[in-house]
Amino acid sequence: MAxxxxxxxxxLSLDFVNTLSWRGRVTPREDLVTYADLLDWSAAAGIVPATKKTSSAERETTLTRARALRESISRLLVAWSGGQRLRRSDLERLNQELPRREELYLRRGKLVWGAPAHAILGPIAQCAADLLTEGERERLKSCGSEECAWLFYDESRTGGRRWCSMADCGNRAKARRHYDRKRSVATTFTPKSER
Ligand SMILES: [Zn+2]
Structure with missing residues (x-):
């Protein structure tokens, strides 16, 4: 199901970090529940899938590696944008997943070139590495909703983008402000008879 x-x-790397939604909540929402979710997301994100036939064990480890890479990228980028020290173990994981060439496999006794399942992590790791080395850290932002905490790269001219999406968190915040304003008017107005 798509x-x-x-x-x-x-x-790409920020959208990947955002596959864990509501990071600011006690229980965030995992959007990469199965390997099929990972494939579905990578197809949506435009990543070319594995060309080698994958075993179920390989699919499981790729999903685990994908989630681990995602958390490392998330920590690296948040630390980087805050001018904090980057964790060596996160950098190591990023390095591990940087793109590699296709590998050689035996298929029915013949040597063939193929990209393994985990190769879909390569472009994501590359994108994060590019951001960390060439990005402008002021442009990396977390959604104005603390509960949402989705990351985005602010490419607006003014650099004033606040929300992951105006249609989601932006509108929710606007509705809440409207509600709060109405409520504060209602509570500050005390009828004369009750004074
Ligand atoms: Zn948001």
Whole structure:
């Protein structure tokens, strides 16, 4: 079943980090529950899938590696944008997943070139590495909704983008402000008879 992925981060690696939704909540929402989810997301994000036939064990480890890479990228980018020290173990994981060439396999006794399942992580790792080395850290932002915490790269001219998406968190915040304003008017107005 195809999910509707919201690719609003402006960078592949940021959209990947955003596959864990509501990071600011006690229980965030995992959007990469199965390997099929990972494949579905990578297709939506435009990543070419594995060309080698994959075993079920390989699919499982790729999903685990994908989630681990995602958390490393998330920590690296948040630390980087805050001018904090980057964790060596996160950098190591990023390095591990940087793109490699196709590998050689035996298929029915013949040597063939093929990209393994985990090769779909390569472009994501590359994108994160590019951001860390060439990005402008002021442009990396977290959604104005603390609960949402989706990351995005602000490419607006003014650099004033606040929300992952105006249609989601932006509108929710606007509705809440409207509600709060109405409520504060209602509570500050005390009828004379009750004074
Ligand atoms: Zn948001």
């Amino acid at each position: 999910k509707r992925w919201k690719l609003v981060g402006g960078r």
